[in-house]
Amino acid sequence: MTSNADLFERACRHIPGGVNSPVRAFGSVGGTPRFIQRAEGPWVWDAEGTQYIDYVGSWGPAILGHAHPDVIKAVQESATHGLSFGAPTAGEVELAELICQLLPSIEKIRLVSSGTEATMSAIRLARGYTGRNKIIKFEGCYHGHADSLLVKAGSGLLTFGNPTSAGVPAEFIQHTLVLNFNDIEGVKAAFAQHADDIACVIVEPVAGNMNLIKPVPGFLETLREQCTEHGSVLIFDEVMTGFRAGAKGVQGITGIRPDMTTLAKVIGGGMPVGAFGGKAEIMDCIAPLGSVYQAGTLSGNPVAVAAGLVTLKLLQEPGVYDQLEKQTRVLAEGLAERARAAGHAFSSDYVGGMLGLYFTDSVPTSFAEVSKSDTQKFNRFFHGMLDAGVYLAPSAYEASFVSLTHDDAIVAQTLKAAEQVFKQL
Ligand SMILES: *Cc1c(COP(=O)(O)O)cnc(C)c1O
Numbered sequence: 448m449t450s451n452a453d454l455f456e457r458a459c460r461h462i463p464g465g466v467n468s469p470v471r472a473f474g475s476v477g478g479t480p481r482f483i484q485r486a487e488g489p490w491v492w493d494a495e496g497t498q499y500i501d502y503v504g505s506w507g508p509a510i511l512g513h514a515h516p517d518v519i520k521a522v523q524e525s526a527t528h529g530l531s532f533g534a535p536t537a538g539e540v541e542l543a544e545l546i547c548q549l550l551p552s553i554e555k556i557r558l559v560s561s562g563t564e565a566t567m568s569a570i571r572l573a574r575g576y577t578g579r580n581k582i583i584k585f586e587g588c589y590h591g592h593a594d595s596l597l598v599k600a601g602s603g604l605l606t607f608g609n610p611t612s613a614g615v616p617a618e619f620i621q622h623t624l625v626l627n628f629n630d631i632e633g634v635k636a637a638f639a640q641h642a643d644d645i646a647c648v649i650v651e652p653v654a655g656n657m658n659l660i661k662p663v664p665g666f667l668e669t670l671r672e673q674c675t676e677h678g679s680v681l682i683f684d685e686v687m688t689g690f691r692a693g694a695k696g697v698q699g700i701t702g703i704r705p706d707m708t709t710l711a712k713v714i715g716g717g718m719p720v721g722a723f724g725g726k727a728e729i730m731d732c733i734a735p736l737g738s739v740y741q742a743g744t745l746s747g748n749p750v751a752v753a754a755g756l757v758t759l760k761l762l763q764e765p766g767v768y769d770q771l772e773k774q775t776r777v778l779a780e781g782l783a784e785r786a787r788a789a790g791h792a793f794s795s796d797y798v799g800g801m802l803g804l805y806f807t808d809s810v811p812t813s814f815a816e817v818s819k820s821d822t823q824k825f826n827r828f829f830h831g832m833l834d835a836g837v838y839l840a841p842s843a844y845e846a847s848f849v850s851l852t853h854d855d856a857i858v859a860q861t862l863k864a865a866e867q868v869f870k871q872l
Contacts, residue, residue: 448495449495450495451495454494475826476826477830481493481497486514487512488852489853499838500860501513502847504850505712506712506845507848508758510848513850515761517761518716518754518758526750530750542747546714550724552698552705554730556724557730558721559720559721559722562686563591564591564721564743568733570649572707572739573646573729575732576646576729581645582623582645582647582649586627587600587660588649590686590709595623628666634666643677648674652688652705655687655688655801655846657817660803660817684708686712686721689711690762694762707724714755716754716755716757718750718751718755772797774854775797778797778862779796789872801846803847806820806824807819837861837864837865
């Protein structure tokens with residue numbers, strides 16, 4: 448049998464850092480990444496055959512649990528008809544119709560292959576539509592790795608203490624204003640100063656790439672008001688939260704209607720699908736109707752779309768999100784209770800199938816607050832849990848993800864493991 452260590456050594460010889468996306472490298476928690484061989488329901492198995500309860504869920508997509516039989520069947524059936532045509536298909540139309548029906552703020556939508564493509568294209572479109580250059584983003588929010596968005600971004604960039612990427616010319620980000628998440632006055636001040644130069648505001652309406660951080664009351668409302676008043680496009684980056692935080696994303700929970708939304712992760716059901724959509728008036732500015740260019744050889748790939756469609760359809764069954772949030776709540780509360788009983792400064796939060804765990808006294812509301820958490824302790828907790836068969840997100844700056852297959856027994860097993868680990872931290 449091949450060991451994780453052998454695979455990692457081989458990987459490092461030909462793949463930078465041994466991984467194809469940085470946070471997989473266990474860079475912040477240390478140790479050898481697990482090479483996953485297969486997954487089913489709430490479980491993953493590594494190359495050595497070790498079984499783990501998985502709370503990464505492919506970083507969000509695996510909301511139905513891994514390898515849901517209906518999704519696998521749809522992919523297999525679609526694949527027998529050919530993998531890609533470079534021409535439109537009925538499946539794309541159906542997925543577009545379903546998303547527009549589920550998220551009424553989206554009147555028209557375009558499919559792409561990743562979240563990065565979705566946000567990059569949405570911003571270009573917002574700029575083309577408004578004829579303005581400046582964009583506002585928030586510290587700790589991650590919107591993929593397009594140049595103009597790699598400023599004080601979350602996810603792997605936080606983990607690696609690398610707030611801005613090398614290789615991005617200063618000129619490329621001179622139009623990107625970075626504000627503090629949840630800073631209502633900061634938003635008002637930025638709009639007061641730059642009045643009519645702001646093309647768009649892009650925000651994770653619940654941040655999930657600096658751990659889990661919810662908007663304070665009034666924050667998203669202020670973004671909506673200011674964008675409306677100044678003719679700027681409000682973009683909700685729901686790549687992570689879409690169909691994950693709730694049945695209609697954060698826009699469904701808060702009732703705040705963005706002008707544009709970006710999606711990925713869950714809408715591909717584990718396959719590469721992203722999307723951006725919104726008001727028809729804005730969306731009609733892209734090629735071939737309008738002058739903003741955007742394209743993709745594999746966009747709306749039929750096999751990927753088949754996986755996404757089945758996933759979204761299964762999520763429409765009644766009670767699905769109540770069940771998901773209940774399990775996440777029991778985990779969040781159970782973990783906090785056990786951590787505190789063992790004397791640790793610890794707090795937790797949740798929404799839908801997103802779980803936030805913080806080694807801090809209270810739930811953080813900003814990047815500055817979350818960065819005060821005890822990352823050394825988190826790293827020991829992470830490895831303790833891994834040794835006990837629970838695979839959490841390998842960074843204190845990432846949310847963890849619960850699926851519909853995380854049933855009571857799985858949750859109880861997780862809490863039991865955590866109780867022991869907290870005692871030994
Ligand atoms: C994951 C993520 C992205 C990037 O998506 P990729 O598919 O990894 O390119 C963008 N925005 C948010 C909010 C995300 O969570």
